[in-house]
Amino acid sequence: MIKKSDIHIHIETKNLNVYYDNNYVLKNVNIEIPTKQLTAIIGPSGCGKTTLLKSFNRLLDLRDNIKTSGEILVDGENIFDSRVDVPDMRKKMGLLSQKPYPLPMSIYNNVAYGLRIHGKKNAKELDSAVKHYLQEAGLWNEVKDRLHDPASRLSVGQQQRLCLARAIAVEPEVVLCDEPTSALDPIAAQQIEKLLLKLKKEYTVVLVTHTLRQAKRLADHVVFLYFGKVVEQGPADEVFNNPKDPKTKAYIDGDIS
Amino acid sequence: MNRRILEEKIFKILMLASVFIVMGSLVIIIGLVVFNGGSSLTIEMFTQTSGGGYYLGRGGGILNAILGSLFLALPATALACLIGLGIALYLQREFTHPRISAFIRLSLDILWGIPSIVYGIFCLMIMVFIGIGTSLLAGIIALTLLEIPIITRYMDESIKMVSIELKEGAYSLGSTKFETAVKVVRRQALPGIIAGVLLGLGRGIGDAASILFTAGFSDRIPGSLFDSTAALPTMIYHLYASPYPLVRQRAYAAAFILVVIVLSISIVSRALSKRYTKFVIR
Ligand SMILES: Nc1ncnc2c1ncn2[C@@H]1O[C@H](COP(=O)(O)OP(=O)(O)OP(=O)(O)O)[C@@H](O)[C@H]1O
Ligand SMILES: [Mg+2]
Numbered sequence: 140m141i142k143k144s145d146i147h148i149h150i151e152t153k154n155l156n157v158y159y160d161n162n163y164v165l166k167n168v169n170i171e172i173p174t175k176q177l178t179a180i181i182g183p184s185g186c187g188k189t190t191l192l193k194s195f196n197r198l199l200d201l202r203d204n205i206k207t208s209g210e211i212l213v214d215g216e217n218i219f220d221s222r223v224d225v226p227d228m229r230k231k232m233g234l235l236s237q238k239p240y241p242l243p244m245s246i247y248n249n250v251a252y253g254l255r256i257h258g259k260k261n262a263k264e265l266d267s268a269v270k271h272y273l274q275e276a277g278l279w280n281e282v283k284d285r286l287h288d289p290a291s292r293l294s295v296g297q298q299q300r301l302c303l304a305r306a307i308a309v310e311p312e313v314v315l316c317d318e319p320t321s322a323l324d325p326i327a328a329q330q331i332e333k334l335l336l337k338l339k340k341e342y343t344v345v346l347v348t349h350t351l352r353q354a355k356r357l358a359d360h361v362v363f364l365y366f367g368k369v370v371e372q373g374p375a376d377e378v379f380n381n382p383k384d385p386k387t388k389a390y391i392d393g394d395i396s
Numbered sequence: 397m398n399r400r401i402l403e404e405k406i407f408k409i410l411m412l413a414s415v416f417i418v419m420g421s422l423v424i425i426i427g428l429v430v431f432n433g434g435s436s437l438t439i440e441m442f443t444q445t446s447g448g449g450y451y452l453g454r455g456g457g458i459l460n461a462i463l464g465s466l467f468l469a470l471p472a473t474a475l476a477c478l479i480g481l482g483i484a485l486y487l488q489r490e491f492t493h494p495r496i497s498a499f500i501r502l503s504l505d506i507l508w509g510i511p512s513i514v515y516g517i518f519c520l521m522i523m524v525f526i527g528i529g530t531s532l533l534a535g536i537i538a539l540t541l542l543e544i545p546i547i548t549r550y551m552d553e554s555i556k557m558v559s560i561e562l563k564e565g566a567y568s569l570g571s572t573k574f575e576t577a578v579k580v581v582r583r584q585a586l587p588g589i590i591a592g593v594l595l596g597l598g599r600g601i602g603d604a605a606s607i608l609f610t611a612g613f614s615d616r617i618p619g620s621l622f623d624s625t626a627a628l629p630t631m632i633y634h635l636y637a638s639p640y641p642l643v644r645q646r647a648y649a650a651a652f653i654l655v656v657i658v659l660s661i662s663i664v665s666r667a668l669s670k671r672y673t674k675f676v677i678r
Contacts, residue, residue: 198564203489230570240565243584243675252579253569289675302565309569 296327433648550592
């Protein structure tokens with residue numbers, strides 16, 4: 140049994156509100172994401188899971204029509220603080236999106252890109268780092284003979300693992316995953332799930348998913364989001380086996396979706 | 397007959413007719429140029445500069461105009477690309493408020509529509525003011541101005557099309573805006589950018605009006621940026637203005653050479669575009 144005091148909080152939101160134009164999407168969200176655990180964000184379609192995930196590394200800044208208020212603390216530091224170096228903050232948070240978007244370059248350069256922009260230029264070092272991270276992502280054996288092929292030629296499942304490799308290559312502390320298996324076939328999905336279980340030993344993993352079974356298989360901690368509000372959050376076994384809120388129970392039983 | 401099938405038939409005929417008009421013109425133009433200019437297309441045309449003889453153009457070749465065209469259009473396109481890339485990146489919402497970008501885009505579209513002779517006169521005025529007069533440099537500046545709106549808008553549109561998810565991927569690796577724009581977005585947009593550059597180069601190498609007053613005319617290969625120079629379009633203009641049929645024939649030969657150059661640019665850029673398209677993420 141893990142005692143509450145042993146758990147370190149990696150990401151914490153305080154009264155987070157997000158609007159798209161006049162659409163109030165995240166309503167006063169207060170959550171805590173524990174360090175080096177896998178936290179699943181669950182909830183029906185359109186409840187704001189993706190929005191919440193992308194607020195953690197300020198990717199929402201890229202959109203025109205968005206308004207945010209509140210605080211997001213990563214390691215106790217508010218990421219909206221004007222002193223924060225945004226690229227540096229984002230480097231600490233890898234992203235795995237719903238549909239894989241490799242960079243428009245070779246397989247090798249997809250992994251090397253992040254290493255290069257953060258100062259690793261030596262060719263030998265790059266070679267061995269690229270190999271290492273492709274192995275970590277379980278892709279090395281499939282691509283070792285065609286590292287200089289365009290990444291666009293890989294299958295979707297391979298592209299997703301490539302995106303994982305490039306994400307961990309910059310040595311983040313958190314890996315944010317937005318339904319990373321929803322575009323994949325069952326076998327590719329299983330590979331990703333295995334990798335996520337491996338990752339959570341070293342990284343804080345946040346996984347958005349709308350398949351409850353996946354959350355049950357993988358999650359240590361669960362946040363249930365419903366129409367932009369946090370209904371319940373806590374250790375996975377408590378939320379799944381002993382939900383406090385009737386809405387959570389209804390969602391888990393499949394009565395609302 | 398069924399009305400819908402008839403509709404479809406008519407539509408198909410209209411489409412074919414449109415295609416035929418375009419392809420037909422192309423064939424006729426090339427035929428005309430080859431037929432009229434073929435006999436004048438000698439080795440000397442490529443190896444010698446214009447000689448005297450009948451009012452400029454019976455003797456020698458048109459090497460000065462071929463080189464003049466390249467000396468004008470290549471630097472102009474390179475300059476236009478540099479300036480265009482700067483503007484195109486600046487127009488993206490990461491760097492500039494969409495309302496300001498919209499205004500700049502409108503201005504570029506207006507510039508695109510301005511007749512090239514106006515660019516020519518404008519540059520001539522500036523050159524006279526500085527005290528340089530007609531020169532290779534003036535021609536390059538005029539062509540650069542002519543090409544900037546075309547190249548910029550093409551770059552802008554293809555950069556704008558790059559999906560936000562791809563950029564999110566780059567940003568989440570800790571890229572700065574600059575790195576994302578130059579190392580990731582540029583690659584994704586490259587095939588479109590190449591198409592724009594080709595279009596700009598084609599326009600620059602084929603335009604006569606903008607260089608008429610700026611580059612002037614000369615029967616020698618320009619020795620410096622401050623010399624006047626001939627170019628293929630102005631050469632064609634001068635040769636065809638001649639009262640002598642023999643000289644007019646040489647205008648067709650020059651036109652033929654220009655067509656071949658434009659075609660080669662097109663083929664090269666297609667090959668380049670294909671090479672980079674395979675990296676594009678869909
Ligand atoms: N770019 C946008 N502009 C305007 N509204 C948006 C935009 N993106 C999302 N929304 C709205 O915000 C709400 C939350 O969207 P979000 O993508 O976060 O939901 P989600 O929980 O991830 O859904 P799903 O499970 O379908 O992916 C939805 O109502 C959606 O319509
Ligand atoms: Mg989503």
